[in-house]
Amino acid sequence: MARGDYNRLNKYSTTLRLDIGDTTAPNNVATFNNLTVVQAQCVTRGLASDLNALYLVEITDGRGILYNDWFKFPLTSFYNIRVPGYPQTFYLESMNDYPFPSLADKSKTTWTWTTMLKNIWDKMGTFLGAWPGLPFAPAGTPEGFWFPGVPAWTALNDVLEYLGMAVACDLTKVNPFTIVSTGEADIAFTVLQTRYTTNLEDDLEWIDVGAGRVPKIIEVLFRRRNSVYGTEETVAYRNDEMAKQWVKDPFFIIPVTAPATFANAVGTHYIWSDFTIRTDDSSNPLDDDIKVANTIALERVNQYFDKIYSRTSGSMSQTYAGALPFATGSQVDGVCWYQDYSYQERQGWKTKIVRGPQPPFSEVYRE
Numbered sequence: 193m194a195r196g197d198y199n200r201l202n203k204y205s206t207t208l209r210l211d212i213g214d215t216t217a218p219n220n221v222a223t224f225n226n227l228t229v230v231q232a233q234c235v236t237r238g239l240a241s242d243l244n245a246l247y248l249v250e251i252t253d254g255r256g257i258l259y260n261d262w263f264k265f266p267l268t269s270f271y272n273i274r275v276p277g278y279p280q281t282f283y284l285e286s287m288n289d290y291p292f293p294s295l296a297d298k299s300k301t302t303w304t305w306t307t308m309l310k311n312i313w314d315k316m317g318t319f320l321g322a323w324p325g326l327p328f329a330p331a332g333t334p335e336g337f338w339f340p341g342v343p344a345w346t347a348l349n350d351v352l353e354y355l356g357m358a359v360a361c362d363l364t365k366v367n368p369f370t371i372v373s374t375g376e377a378d379i380a381f382t383v384l385q386t387r388y389t390t391n392l393e394d395d396l397e398w399i400d401v402g403a404g405r406v407p408k409i410i411e412v413l414f415r416r417r418n419s420v421y422g423t424e425e426t427v428a429y430r431n432d433e434m435a436k437q438w439v440k441d442p443f444f445i446i447p448v449t450a451p452a453t454f455a456n457a458v459g460t461h462y463i464w465s466d467f468t469i470r471t472d473d474s475s476n477p478l479d480d481d482i483k484v485a486n487t488i489a490l491e492r493v494n495q496y497f498d499k500i501y502s503r504t505s506g507s508m509s510q511t512y513a514g515a516l517p518f519a520t521g522s523q524v525d526g527v528c529w530y531q532d533y534s535y536q537e538r539q540g541w542k543t544k545i546v547r548g549p550q551p552p553f554s555e556v557y558r559e
Contacts, residue, residue, distance in 0.1 A: 193232070196243035203229050206319070210251065212529055213515030213541055220514040220541070222529065224363040227251045253363055254319030258345040265316060267347055270338030271303045274468070279417050282335070305330045305355065308337065309371075312348045320369045327373040330355050332467050332488045354466075356495025362519035372522040374495075375503030381523045384516070393538065394511035400548070401457075401506075407450060408457040410496060412489035414444045417468035419478065444469045444477050446489040451497055453504055463492055507548030515541040523547060 201208070206228045213221035230250040234240040258265060273286040284290055288301040288311075303311075310323045317323070339347040352358055352371065360372045372378075450457055467488050469481040497503070505523060512518075518527050528544045 193247050193249050194243065195234075195241065195245045195247055198232055198247050198249060199243070201229060205229075206254070206257070208251065220516075222364065222515045222517050222543075224253075225366075226363060226368060227253055228257065230256065253361070254316075254321075254369065255345070255359075255361065257319050258316055258343070264343035265345065266341050267312070267315065267339040267344050268341070269311065269347075270340070271308045271311075272333065272335040273338060274335060274417065279419070279470075286338070302333055305334055308334055309348065309351060312339075312344055312351070315344050316348070321367050324367070324370045326371055327357065327376070331491045332484060334466055335468065336466050353499065354492075354495075356492075356498045358520075358522075358525075360519070360521040362521075364517055364519070370521075373498070374522060375498040375501075375505055376522040378521050378523040381518075381521055384518055388512055388514075388516055391512040391514055391516065392510060393513055393542075394509075396509040398507060400501075401454065403458045406454045406457050406497070406500065407459040407461040408454065409460045410448050410450065410493045411460060411462045412446045412448060412485075412492055413462055413464050414446070414467055414469045414485050415464075416442050416444065416477075417470050418473075419470035420473045441471075441475055444482075444485065446485055448489050448493040451494065453501070454497070461496075463496060465489070465492060502547055505547065507546075509546050510544070512543045512545075513538070513540065514543060516543040518543055518545050 206226060208227040208229070210224045210227055211221055212224075215221055228251065230252050232247040232249045234245050235248050236246045238245060270283075270286045273283045275281050275283055282302065286303075288303045288307055290301070306326055306329070309326065313320060313323050334351075337351065349359065356374050357371055358374055360370050362368050362370075465485070465488055467485060469485055470478045472478065502523070508524075515529050518524060520527055524545050524547055526546045528546075530542055530544070531540065532542045533539045
């Protein structure tokens with residue numbers, strides 16, 4: 193962009209628009225909204241202040257602002273934190289809608305997955321827009337989440353990843369940011385793939401279901417919560433008293449077999465759950481909590497495989513001719529638009545889409 197044109201931009205606007213593609217070809221232009229300028233670098237010889245000097249302009253969207261190294265919107269929030277001395281209750285300040293009109297209301301104000309994530313999202317609402325809601329209601333009640341001095345964007349994505357979800361972005365829409373369940377069906381994406389089949393130039397496929405890729409068993413670990421005593425009793429180290437020593441069994445394990453797709457896999461992985469299981473004064477876990485834990489364990493394991501294998505979709509890397517309107521979502525983890533002049537017969541705009549934990553674009557990784 194010429195320096196003169198760059199000078200006319202509002203450098204602090206978050207509503208800039210960019211059109212890329214070949215305007216002479218139908219269906220070959222992608223329009224991106226709600227962009228902002230990061231910086232500009234002179235790439236021509238001569239005076240940088242020359243109005244005709246060419247500048248390479250770096251732009252970003254709301255996510256880039258939130259993940260900016262220079263400011264990351266730190267949280268001071270914590271959600272449903274157990275009181276050590278009274279393990280059946282939470283710190284009042286860690287509950288939703290605190291302070292309460294009366295103590296009788298405190299049992300009705302526990303944070304849910306939806307209200308907790310919405311609370312984090314809304315702190316970044318200026319850049320992400322209105323809360324989009326969750327694609328499904330996760331099992332159980334979150335507890336033990338605290339983020340002192342943690343970037344809001346980092347906290348949001350950490351919790352979503354734990355639940356098998358992700359923030360999806362389509363900058364061609366008025367409300368570009370949504371939350372999706374990783375690996376679920378996406379009709380809009382299937383329609384785009386079908387529409388642009390003739391534009392597909394590279395379809396890099398790899399088989400990634402080996403013993404070195406996925407485990408057969410996932411052990412879900414739940415921390416112990418004593419239902420009788422808030423803290424571990426100080427008792428003599430004798431066999432008849434050993435049942436009251438937490439070191440004997442500080443957590444409860446529920447093993448879950450991988451989905452049928454990976455029936456022949458080997459190996460074991462583990463996942464820590466935020467849910468705590470109460471134990472009686474003989475260190476026996478309570479039946480009601482075991483039932484809840486089994487539901488949560490199955491959900492977390494399915495979400496784990498949604499993440500590493502996108503349910504049954506597997507990894508993907510496709511390159512299409514043209515600047516096409518693909519977007520991230522439940523079936524696409526990354527989209528890149530670029531110009532390629534490596535081969536004369538394939539010059540012009542390209543759109544690359546990727547899915548899976550393979551490194552999508554080497555440029556986003558740092559040593």
